[in-house]
Amino acid sequence: MENTPARLTGGPLSAREVGIRSYVVRSGRMTDGQKDALNRLYPAYGVPWEPGRMLDSTALFGADAPFVVEIGFGMGLATAAIAEALPGTSFLGLEVHAPGVGKLLSEIEARGLANLRVCRHDAVEVVGSMLAPGSVDGFHVFFPDPWPKKRHHKRRIMNPDFIRLMAERLKPGGYIYYVTDWEEYAEWTLDALGAEPLLRNQYGRWAERESWRPVTKFEERAVNDGRAVRELKFVRV
Template identity: 55%
Template sequence: MAALLQSRAVTQSPLPLFPAEAPPQRRIRSFVLRAGRTTSGQEKALAELGPRFLIPYAEVPLDATAAFGRQAPLVLEIGFGMGEATAHIARVRPDDNFLCCEVHEPGVGALLRRIGEHGIANIRILRHDAVEVLTHMLAPAQLDGVHIFFPDPWHKKRHHKRRLIQPPLIALLANRLRPGGYLHCATDWQPYAEQMLRVLSGEPLLANTAADWAERPAYRPLTKFENRGLRLGHGVWDLVFRRGA
């Protein structure tokens, strides 16, 4: 998951592709790239499946119908780590398209390998900063859903400003969601869960689907890392918000 492989940072914001929108006051990068070893199997998947399932980043609007070869609800995932949950969700929701952003090469290779092993056709991958993808490639109200699972919690107080879930990003995500679209976040760090709840509750376009924490939706699997944490008594918090009209 994203918490294992990626860190989050906040800097100044680029101008959006869609000039009618006011640019966010702060730029959020969805990652800090970390070194990692790509296995031979991952390299093979990148070479053989990359041309079909990788979408090149470009500062032009994404034609999702052309990219997926069909018209279907579009869900964005930010930071999928090694792709275990991503592949599972795509398999149990075959009628949805999943656009997945991850910059970590071993993770991209691992997800491509899962795609090949399971014959998954409804995933496309952008190996690029998700915030730039949102800003320059996705139009307002284009998304039906957003998944952000286990982003880096940046435990130390002086690093909290680096957390991904901040008001400028949530405002951008809310803008890209269609009315009725959902934002699903999950974390295993309670202080971060509490910050997520405050930030999401403060976005006027979004409404919580629960009083506070949501039940884990059936489509999100428990990973090996998460199961180990639960056995040790660690909690996991899901938040599911929807955009209003």
């Protein structure tokens, strides 16, 4: 397997470590603007994939601020809006999809966001091999791929191994904030987060929406189609 993550925890090899991915590499076309942004702006706002080099968020952003990591930001519309709304927090967005990375880089430039960086690489590997235990204040996981077929559930990013990895990277009191419009995945994740001893649910069951999380077009469509949007917020004990 290419870029095998450094093993930072013990135990037998998990399914993920033998190559099961939470995404499929899409050959989606990039616009000229996205291509240009990727080439021109990644050197300035991109974080290179360097397994084993633990990120120092204070050095990366030049600010001693809370550090929040977003898993799979897609086109980055919510990411840019949240970074703009919370200038006192440092954000690192992780995404494999090149058009989305290009789009978010152009938003960073257009909005002049000093508190947002991106890394174009598998989030599972970045969290495992570039984030030190106890170094993160929050993880955002918004509308992750639901992988609805039962035989694909093992591809879901909110699996017990990755939840444990994120929990270990959190500081005490740090959080995982997850949102989905897929009811069965919401229940599945509620159970998986609830089964992790390092975490506790901040709410009785579903979380309240954070005021700074924008309603994206994707989310509007889900609501118009009659699907409930579920939120979960778990905190590191």
